[in-house]
Amino acid sequence: MQRLAMDLRMLSRELFLYLEHQVRVGFFGSGVGLSLILGFSVAYACYYLSSIAKKPQLVTGGESFSRFLQNHCPVVTETYYPTVWCWESRGQTLLRPFITSKPSVQYRNELIKTADGGQISLDWFDNSNSKCYMDTTTRPTILLLPGLTGTSKESYILHMIHLSEELGYRCVVFNNRGVAGENLLTPRTYCCANTEDLETVIHHVHSLYPSAPFLAAGVSMGGMLLLNYLGKIGPKTPLKAAATFSVGWNTFACSESLEKPLNWLLFNYYLTTCLQSSVNKHRHMFVKQIDMDHVMKAKSIREFDKRFTSVMFGYQTIDDYYTDASPNRRLKSVGIPVLCLNSVDDVFSPSHAIPIETAKQNPNVALVLTSYGGHIGFLEGIWPRQSTYMDRVFKQFVQAMVEHGHELSSM
Numbered sequence: 001m002q003r004l005a006m007d008l009r010m011l012s013r014e015l016f017l018y019l020e021h022q023v024r025v026g027f028f029g030s031g032v033g034l035s036l037i038l039g040f041s042v043a044y045a046c047y048y049l050s051s052i053a054k055k056p057q058l059v060t061g062g063e064s065f066s067r068f069l070q071n072h073c074p075v076v077t078e079t080y081y082p083t084v085w086c087w088e089s090r091g092q093t094l095l096r097p098f099i100t101s102k103p104s105v106q107y108r109n110e111l112i113k114t115a116d117g118g119q120i121s122l123d124w125f126d127n128s129n130s131k132c133y134m135d136t137t138t139r140p141t142i143l144l145l146p147g148l149t150g151t152s153k154e155s156y157i158l159h160m161i162h163l164s165e166e167l168g169y170r171c172v173v174f175n176n177r178g179v180a181g182e183n184l185l186t187p188r189t190y191c192c193a194n195t196e197d198l199e200t201v202i203h204h205v206h207s208l209y210p211s212a213p214f215l216a217a218g219v220s221m222g223g224m225l226l227l228n229y230l231g232k233i234g235p236k237t238p239l240k241a242a243a244t245f246s247v248g249w250n251t252f253a254c255s256e257s258l259e260k261p262l263n264w265l266l267f268n269y270y271l272t273t274c275l276q277s278s279v280n281k282h283r284h285m286f287v288k289q290i291d292m293d294h295v296m297k298a299k300s301i302r303e304f305d306k307r308f309t310s311v312m313f314g315y316q317t318i319d320d321y322y323t324d325a326s327p328n329r330r331l332k333s334v335g336i337p338v339l340c341l342n343s344v345d346d347v348f349s350p351s352h353a354i355p356i357e358t359a360k361q362n363p364n365v366a367l368v369l370t371s372y373g374g375h376i377g378f379l380e381g382i383w384p385r386q387s388t389y390m391d392r393v394f395k396q397f398v399q400a401m402v403e404h405g406h407e408l409s410s411m
Contacts (some may be wrong), residue, residue: 048084048087052082052087052371052372053079053080053081053082054079054080054370054371055077055078055079055080056076056077056080056368056369056370056371057367057368057369057370058076058077058366058367058368058369059356059359059360059366059367059368059369060359060360060363060365060366060367061359061360061361061362061363061364061365061366062363062364064363064408065337065363065364065365065366065408066366068400068404068407068408069339069366069397069400071404072396072399072400072403072404072407073339073393073396073397073400074396075389075392075393075396076339076366076368076393076396080370080371080372080373080378080380080389081380081381082372082373082378082379082380083379083380083381083382083384084382085382086379087372088345088372088374089343089345089346089347089372089373089374089375089377090262090263090266090347090374091374092343092372092373092374092375092377092378092379093267093346093347093348093374093375093376093377094266095377095379096155096156096374096376096377096378096379096388097154097155099379099383099384099385100155100156100159100379100384100385100386100388101155101159101385101386102153102155102158103158103159103161103162105125105152105158105161105162106125107123107124107125107152107173108123108124108125108126109121109122109123109124110122110123110124111182112200112201112204114186114196114197114200115196115200116186116188117185117186118177118184118185118186118188119177119182119183119185120174120175120177120197120200120201121175121180121181121182122172122173122174122175122201122204122205123151123152123172123173123175123180124170124171124172124173125161125164125165125170125171125172125173126170127139127164127165127168127169127170127171130165130168130169130170131168132167132168133168133169136170136209137209137211137212138209138211138212138213139168139169139170139209139212140167140168140169140170140212140213140214140215140398140402141169141170141171141172141205141209141212141213141214141215142160142164142169142170142171142172142215142216142217142398143171143172143173143174143201143202143205143214143215143216143217143239144157144160144161144171144172144173144174144216144217144218144219144222145173145174145198145216145217145218145219145222145223145225145226146173146174146175146176146219146220146222147219147220147221147222147376148220148221148271148274148275149179149271149274149275149278150179150219150220150222151173151175151179151180152173152175152180154219156219156245156376156390156391157173157219159387159388159391160217160391160394161173163391163394163395164395164398166395167395167398167399167402169398169402170209170212172205174197174198174201174222176189176190176197177189177190177197178190178278178279178281178282179278184282184285186285187285187286187288187289187312188312189278189279189282189309189312191309191312191313191321191325192221192224192225192228192325192327193228193313193321193324193325194313195225195228195229195232198225198226198229199229199233202214202216202229202237202238202239203238206238210238213240213401213402213405214238214239214240215239215240215241215242215243215398215401215402216239216242216243217242217243217244217245217394217398218242218243218244218245218247219244219245219246219376220245220246220247220248220348220375220376221248223244223245223246223247223327223340224244224247224248224325224327226242226244227244227247227327227330227331227334227338227340228325228327228330230242230330230333230334230335230336230338231327231329231330231331231332231333231334232330232333233335234333234334234335235335235336236335237335237336239336240336240337240401240402240405241336241337241338241339241397241398241401241405242336242337242338242339243338243339243340243341243393243394243397243398244338244339244340244341245340245341245342245376245390245393245394246341246342246343246346246348246349246375246376246390247327247340247342247349248348248349249326249327249328249342249349249353249354249355250326250328250350250353251322251323251325251326252319252322252323252326253349253350253352253353254348254349254350254353255300255301255302255322256350257347257348257349257350258300258301258347258348259300259302260347263347264300267347267348268300268301269299269300271301272298272299272300272301272303272304275301275304275308276295276296276298276304279292279295279308280292280296286308286312289311289312290307290308290311290312291307294307295307295308302318305318305321305322306318309321328353328355328358331355331358331359331362331365332358332361332362334362334364334365335364336364337364337366337401337405337408338364338365338366339366339368339393339397340359340365340366340367340368341368341370341378341390341393342354342367342368342369342370343369343370343371343372343373343374343375343377343378344369344370344371345371345372345373345374346373346374346375347374347375348375349375351369354367354369368393370389373389373390376390377390378390378391
């Protein structure tokens with residue numbers, strides 16, 4: 001409460017000084033006008049500091065992991081102050097791609113073959129100028145997994161690479177088949193339930209740098225894929241640790257939330273058209289097994305998955321696919337330290353579907369749940385162009401695991 005009172009006094013004083021010096025004419029320059037503005041501002045500040053700015057909920061399956069995060073990743077225990085003029089879920093979600101900067105990153109592309117004759121596009125940021133890890137064989141490597149239709153060009157991926165560059169790490173972005181401009185060699189794309197391509201990528205990257213600390217971070221669908229992989233493979237992975245952001249824990253709940261009228265209008269229909277566009281580029285590869293005209297008439301992600309994704313990956317029904325795609329059912333089997341950041345107001349991932357009780361049963365899992373932040377939003381500051389709360393969690397966690405991860409095994 002002392003901190004809250006101090007924040008309120010400071011904010012009120014700054015508002016008063018600003019108004020006193022900037023507002024001088026007309027109604028707003030009068031004593032009545034100034035008092036009204038100041039009164040409204042103080043009331044808003046009170047509401048913001050008491051109801052919006054809150055510490056995240058930290059849910060861990062073991063005291064050791066909790067202490068580790070408090071010592072080496074303190075951002076997960078600090079108050080998160082969402083952008084004061086944009087803290088609502090949909091606003092945060094919609095504005096982030098437009099308001100955050102896109103750091104310049106020069107990639108080295110690599111195409112690797114898959115067992116079925118396909119190919120996967122990897123975008124490498126080697127960080128050859130790293131002063132902290134000059135030896136390339138031991139330079140920490142971060143594997144990044146973008147969201148549903150995302151690629152290495154997404155702003156959140158570019159920010160993670162920029163932060164990794166500051167730490168001296170190397171990054172590699174796993175682009176799902178057919179979305180990064182490469183040719184599709186087989187009639188197959190991707191889904192968050194099938195982890196074969198991710199296993200291929202992890203094995204390939206690890207074989208190149210077997211002595212380097214190896215971590216992964218997945219965003220939205222990329223995080224779902226990463227968790228499904230970790231849940232299937234348990235501790236038998238070369239990854240040292242992983243982080244996920246804005247994961248959809250239960251695909252049924254996600255779909256239901258996104259099909260509400262406003263969410264459908266703002267997000268669902270647009271993402272459906274993106275999915276349709278991505279597969280339509282390779283239409284000739286699918287016409288023998290899938291009714292592409294029917295796919296192109298889908299009006300929601302669920303309809304697209306029913307007509308395309310579930311058929312492609314051999315599921316009998318859409319319910320079978322959505323059951324297999326939900327990472328909440330595999331969380332108990334994760335065998336390495338994983339930090340999962342979600343906002344409880346995320347319309348893509350409803351709070352009631354977050355597996356809090358399951359997380360409490362696995363000492364390798366930590367959920368960080370903010371009250372606000374939307375889907376891959378987590379905007380903070382007056383003009384949140386350079387950094388988000390999500391960025392700070394990513395940077396502190398990967399650094400903590402690289403530099404102090406050995407402490408977890410000894411706790």
